[in-house]
Amino acid sequence: MTNEYCKKVILDIIADIAPDEDLSNVKPDVRLRDQLQLDSMDFLDIVMELRKRHGIEVPEADYTRLASLDSCAEYLTPKFNALAAKS
Amino acid sequence: MASDFHPKPHMNLARIVITGVGLTAPNGNSLQEFRANLLAGKAGIEWLDVRYMGRLLAGVCHYDPLKYQTRKEVRVGTRAGSISIWCAREALADGGFDMASLPRSRTGIYIGCTEHGNVETENEIYAISKFNYDTKYWSHYHNPRTVANNPAGETSLSLGVTGPAYTIGAACAAGNLGLIHASQMLRLGEVDLAICGGVSESIHTFGIFAGFKSQGALAVNDVPAKASRPFDRARNGIVVSEGGCLYTLERLDDALARGARIYAEIAGYGVNSDASDYVLPNPTRQAECVRKSIEHAGLKPADIHIVNTHATATTLGDIQECEAIRSVFGQGCPETFINNTKSFIGHCMGAAGALELAGNLPSFDDLVVHPTINVDDLDPACALPGLVLNTPARAGRVDTILNNSFGMLGINSTLIVKRFVA
Numbered sequence: 352m353t354n355e356y357c358k359k360v361i362l363d364i365i366a367d368i369a370p371d372e373d374l375s376n377v378k379p380d381v382r383l384r385d386q387l388q389l390d391s392m393d394f395l396d397i398v399m400e401l402r403k404r405h406g407i408e409v410p411e412a413d414y415t416r417l418a419s420l421d422s423c424a425e426y427l428t429p430k431f432n433a434l435a436a437k438s
Numbered sequence: 439m440a441s442d443f444h445p446k447p448h449m450n451l452a453r454i455v456i457t458g459v460g461l462t463a464p465n466g467n468s469l470q471e472f473r474a475n476l477l478a479g480k481a482g483i484e485w486l487d488v489r490y491m492g493r494l495l496a497g498v499c500h501y502d503p504l505k506y507q508t509r510k511e512v513r514v515g516t517r518a519g520s521i522s523i524w525c526a527r528e529a530l531a532d533g534g535f536d537m538a539s540l541p542r543s544r545t546g547i548y549i550g551c552t553e554h555g556n557v558e559t560e561n562e563i564y565a566i567s568k569f570n571y572d573t574k575y576w577s578h579y580h581n582p583r584t585v586a587n588n589p590a591g592e593t594s595l596s597l598g599v600t601g602p603a604y605t606i607g608a609a610c611a612a613g614n615l616g617l618i619h620a621s622q623m624l625r626l627g628e629v630d631l632a633i634c635g636g637v638s639e640s641i642h643t644f645g646i647f648a649g650f651k652s653q654g655a656l657a658v659n660d661v662p663a664k665a666s667r668p669f670d671r672a673r674n675g676i677v678v679s680e681g682g683c684l685y686t687l688e689r690l691d692d693a694l695a696r697g698a699r700i701y702a703e704i705a706g707y708g709v710n711s712d713a714s715d716y717v718l719p720n721p722t723r724q725a726e727c728v729r730k731s732i733e734h735a736g737l738k739p740a741d742i743h744i745v746n747t748h749a750t751a752t753t754l755g756d757i758q759e760c761e762a763i764r765s766v767f768g769q770g771c772p773e774t775f776i777n778n779t780k781s782f783i784g785h786c787m788g789a790a791g792a793l794e795l796a797g798n799l800p801s802f803d804d805l806v807v808h809p810t811i812n813v814d815d816l817d818p819a820c821a822l823p824g825l826v827l828n829t830p831a832r833a834g835r836v837d838t839i840l841n842n843s844f845g846m847l848g849i850n851s852t853l854i855v856k857r858f859v860a
Binding site for chain 1 (some may be wrong): 513514569
């Protein structure tokens with residue numbers, strides 16, 4: 352899995368949980384909350400959807416790692432790769 | 439000597455008036471559309487696919503939630519919340535309120551509900567069934583979606599109203615209770631504007647359909663528009679519907695000061711309890727409730743020009759309400775018409791009382807009484823004098839409307855509104 356794949360995973364989830372948002376120009380290095388109308392419940396949605404759709408667990412202590420697309424990719428890529436290696 | 443239900447003689451009651459109506463019904467999304475369909479005999483029942491149960495008859499509303507909500511708000515909130523927001527916004531617009539100057543801290547939101555939370559709980563249980571019932575997949579939105587005040591709370595969020603906002607649980611009497619409670623709060627001076635009535639999202643839970651089916655009280659018919667048939671000999675149960683109707687209520691002085699259009703004045707009301715059975719109605723207590731409302735309004739039965747029945751098309755329930763109505767209006771009421779709105783829209787549960795009142799309000803202007811449709815073979819036990827069957831009736835005068843709504847666990851409510859006369 353690549354960083355770009357992980358970013359797409361996150362954007363796909365955000366498209367569903369925040370359907371009013373324009374995601375065509377999300378800056379990967381800027382905090383998602385600073386450029387989109389997302390609140391703490393929305394981040395719980397992202398965590399839930401990663402669990403439901405991809406079997407990825409994000410412990411509460413790691414929630415800050417989901418701050419931006421870049422940080423998501425950095426955090427999630429090894430997890431996706433670990434899952435892929437198991438299957 | 440005053441009877442048990444006479445209001446306390448020392449109370450100086452402010453006059454309360456209806457100044458705005460917002461609604462969504464299975465056959466209309468505005469009072470004008472709803473009324474036109476009631477006069478045209480047009481029902482709003484359709485087939486609905488219900489989880490675990492298949493295709494069933496239901497009343498479904500077709501308002502546009504995105505008129506007043508973002509897509510995210512629709513996703514995060516509940517159907518009852520969405521219906522409430524629609525109705526509240528429509529009522530405020532209809533009432534001529536300027537959203538910029540809405541007295542938000544002096545506004546109360548009082549919404550009647552038959553039940554709330556079943557839809558979301560069923561959805562979550564179904565969702566985690568796909569994950570071997572592992573509760574870590576249970577939504578973090580479950581609690582805010584299922585708290586009993588959810589519909590009122592979502593409305594307060596949408597409007598920025600900071601006054602009291604809560605729901606009133608009163609089974610299928612709840613729609614009337616919303617208006618009654620609002621009148622009381624206005625008279626107490628707790629608020630200056632009340633947004634009140636009732637809503638229901640019940641068609642989105644299979645449980646209510648399954649429950650009525652287990653009771654032998656779920657309507658079956660090959661033709662949806664013919665399914666809800668109170669008073670007809672072939673009636674076979676309830677058509678479950680969703681819907682909502684919220685009003686703006688104000689003290690008369692406030693309404694006059696802002697030049698508001700006044701639909702009607704709250705004349706009186708009665709609320710009591712059967713204290714006799716979980717589900718079976720009690721005609722003695724129902725009649726008592728009706729008499730209580732008439733006395734509260736300072737009227738006599740003959741002064742009531744329209745009686746809108748609660749009848750849901752169950753075999754026993756219709757007969758028992760007719761028995762109650764006959765005992766009050768059976769003799770000496772030549773100007774009293776009787777009708778039923780559920781024959782068009784099914785049973786909108788917590789919204790029923792509020793919606794059914796709205797369907798009759800225009801009678802003050804057009805002097806027409808909408809009928810009870812689908813009565814092909816009138817049950818003799820339901821043959822009340824003044825019952826308007828299948829086509830509208832023209833009334834000599836309509837100065838008062840009495841609206842019955844009764845609910846499980848024996849909660850009864852009767853609301854009377856009257857033509858506004860300065």
